[in-house]
Amino acid sequence: xxxxxxxxxxxxxxxxSTALEGFGYETxxxxxxxxxxxxxxxxxxxxxxxxxxxxxxxxxLQFVSVVRANPAWRALTxxxxxSESEQGQIVRALAAGAHEYVxxxxxxxxxxxxxxxxGMLPQGVAL
Amino acid sequence: xxxTATGFDWVRQLVHRESxxxxxxxxxxxxxxxxxxxxxxxxxSDVGRLVDSVRTRPSxxxxxxxxxxxxxxxxxWFRDGDPFTALPSTVLPSLLATRGPTERLRIWSAACSxxxxxxxxxxxxxxxxPGASTRVAITATDLSREMVERTRAGRFSQLEVNRGLxxxxxxxxxxRAGNEWQVSPDLRRMVTASECNLAAPLPRMGPFDxxxxxxxxxxxxxxxxxxxLRRVRALMRPDGWxxxxxxETTLGVDDTWERVVVGRSSAYRPLKGA
Numbered sequence: 001x002x003x004x005x006x007x008x009x010x011x012x013x014x015x016x017s018t019a020l021e022g023f024g025y026e027t028x029x030x031x032x033x034x035x036x037x038x039x040x041x042x043x044x045x046x047x048x049x050x051x052x053x054x055x056x057x058x059x060x061l062q063f064v065s066v067v068r069a070n071p072a073w074r075a076l077t078x079x080x081x082x083s084e085s086e087q088g089q090i091v092r093a094l095a096a097g098a099h100e101y102v103x104x105x106x107x108x109x110x111x112x113x114x115x116x117x118x119g120m121l122p123q124g125v126a127l
Numbered sequence: 128x129x130x131t132a133t134g135f136d137w138v139r140q141l142v143h144r145e146s147x148x149x150x151x152x153x154x155x156x157x158x159x160x161x162x163x164x165x166x167x168x169x170x171x172s173d174v175g176r177l178v179d180s181v182r183t184r185p186s187x188x189x190x191x192x193x194x195x196x197x198x199x200x201x202x203x204w205f206r207d208g209d210p211f212t213a214l215p216s217t218v219l220p221s222l223l224a225t226r227g228p229t230e231r232l233r234i235w236s237a238a239c240s241x242x243x244x245x246x247x248x249x250x251x252x253x254x255x256x257p258g259a260s261t262r263v264a265i266t267a268t269d270l271s272r273e274m275v276e277r278t279r280a281g282r283f284s285q286l287e288v289n290r291g292l293x294x295x296x297x298x299x300x301x302x303r304a305g306n307e308w309q310v311s312p313d314l315r316r317m318v319t320a321s322e323c324n325l326a327a328p329l330p331r332m333g334p335f336d337x338x339x340x341x342x343x344x345x346x347x348x349x350x351x352x353x354x355x356l357r358r359v360r361a362l363m364r365p366d367g368w369x370x371x372x373x374x375e376t377t378l379g380v381d382d383t384w385e386r387v388v389v390g391r392s393s394a395y396r397p398l399k400g401a
Contacts, residue, residue, distance in 0.1 A: 085285065090298050101294035103285055113203060113291035 001122050004044065005029045006036040006063065007052040007081070012104075016050050016081060019108040023115065024122035033058030037066060040073065047075075048120055050111075051098070053082035053089070061096055068097030077120055081106070130159055134178040138162075138193065145194045146270055147326030147351040161196040165189070195271040198346075202240035204247050204292035209392035210341065210370040211247055215255035217389045218368050222336050223256075225366065232263045235335045237325060237359070238343040239267035242278030242318070243287070248339065249314040250300050260313040266332055268323035278320040281310035325355050333362040342372035349380065356381040360397055369395040 003025040007013045010031075017027040028044060030036035032055040040046075049067070051060040058066075060080060067073045080093045083104040090101050100114045115121045130138075138158050139150045150158070159174050166177035169189070181189045205211050222232055232252075236245040245267035252259040267278050288297055288308050301308040323330060325343065338359055344352045356377060359369065369384065370392070371377070377384040377395050384395040 085303075087298055087301075087303050090294050094295055094298070098294075101297075103289055105286075106289050107286070110286070110289035110291075113205075113289075116208065117205065117291060117293055 001048065001120070002026045002028070002044075002046040003048040003050065004036055004039060004046040005050050006031075006033065006055070006060065007050075008032055008055040009052070012052065012081075016111070019111050020048075020050070022108065023112060032056050033060060033063030033066070036063055040067075048077045048079065048115075050079050050081045050102075053080060053084045053093075061093060064093065064096045064098050077118055079114060079118075081111070130155060130174045130178060134175055134182075137178060137182055138197070141190065142194055142197050145190070146198050146324060147348075148198055148346045149348050150197065158197065162193060165192050165196060191272070195273060198270050202243045203290035204243050204288075206244065206247075206291065206341065207373050207392075209390055210339070210394075211251060213370075213389040213392050213394065214248065214251050214337070218337055218394070219252070219255055226336075232337075233333055233335045234263065234265045234337045235333065235339065235362070236265060236267045237323070237338060237340045239269045239278050239320065240274050241283070241287070242267060242274075242281060242320065243283075243290075243292075244339055244341070245278060245318045245320070246281065246300075246310050246314055249317045250296050252317070253300070253313060254296075260316050263317055265318045266335070267318050267320040268325075269320075270322065270324050272322055275320045275322050278318065279315075281315045281318070282307045283310070284308075325358075326351055329358050329362060334364045335362055335367055336364050337368045337370070338363060339370045341370060342375070344375045344380075345372065352380050356384070360384075363397060365397055365399070367397065371395065 003020045005013050005016045005027055007016065008031050013029045017029060020027050028039060030039050034057045051063055053060040060082065064078055067076060067078065078098045079100045079102060080098045081102045081104065085103045093101055099118055102111055102114055112121065135155050135158060142148050142150055162174045162177055166174050169177065171177050171180060234248055236248060239245050245265050249265055252263050256262060269275050282304060284307055300311050300314055340359060344355065347355065360383060383398050385398045387394050387396055
């Protein structure tokens with residue numbers, strides 16, 4: 001399975017990518033929403049995007065809205081991974097089309113649990 | 128002063144006597160890690176001194192804290208998923224078909240830890256059954272007084288709500304309370320928490336339609352597993368449902384249960400006539 005990790009922090013991209021690779025994902029990275037759209041438009045077809053909220057150029061919520069408006073990307077699973085933790089923000093992200101929401105700081109176990117809920121853990125990953 | 132072999136044996140015997148949980152040799156690291164905070168809170172520098180102090184001057188409070196520290200285990204929302212999704216999809220329709228319209232459904236979360244399992248059940252039922260908060264009674268029990276108090280409070284940290292709780296359920300059933308999340312009053316009304324030692328005669332409870340006894344039996348020896356299953360069965364309705372942990376079974380332990388497949392999971396039901 002393939003994942004696109006979208007975050008403006010290089011350190012956070014590395015942390016999320018390392019966790020996902022530990023679950024058996026192949027990963028690519030983008031530093032903001034527009035960069036991620038460019039990767040998708042080039043033809044990269046991930047199964048999963050993890051998305052930070054606050055990023056330059058295009059934020060995570062805008063990215064989710066753009067992806068959800070395009071039927072070609074309907075199968076893409078979108079998981080917000082962000083330090084934004086207000087209840088209203090979680091509601092907005094879900095309403096825009098995010099499937100799940102992980103609040104930073106998080107442990108790899110938390111990410112694994114959320115992916116398990118979505119049926120997005122590659123076969124053979126122990127719960 | 129590190130924990131001596133004699134000290135470790137004393138802890139093992141204490142925990143077995145009070146909770147029937149077996150600490151196997153090699154678990155010295157666990158005893159050291161779990162008891163160090165208690166030692167420090169009592170002004171002692173290490174676990175060896177704590178054990179010496181409690182052995183020479185027995186204190187029921189210190190003993191209780193030691194047993195609780197060694198019997199508290201990890202928990203998360205929807206742990207292993209399937210035993211919980213089976214509740215609204217299979218178990219609840221079956222119960223509603225055989226129970227009267229005003230009959231209370233009674234569910235027991237045994238060894239509830241900090242309450243995630245009990246509130247997972249409460250959320251699923253509230254979403255699946257109109258008026259669940261008056262129709263369903265969830266009894267949550269744990270050996271640990273601290274865990275029972277945490278379950279009653281229904282407050283969870285950011286890290287705890289990250290562990291397997293679907294975001295849609297978080298925003299529907301919780302409100303932010305500072306850095307924590309508070310479960311809704313309706314869910315709290317469904318859950319009654321109390322102390323209960325599964326390895327001792329059980330209090331009067333039930334009869335239960337569904338029992339979640341998950342990731343508990345693995346800690347006990349065979350005679351204790353048999354005794355627990357017998358006591359649990361006595362508190363269940365004859366057509367009740369028992370959910371065990373993924374690594375647990377009644378097979379080879381107690382032959383008065385029938386294993387049934389429920390979705391992608393298994394449940395155990397009292398064998399008729401046994």
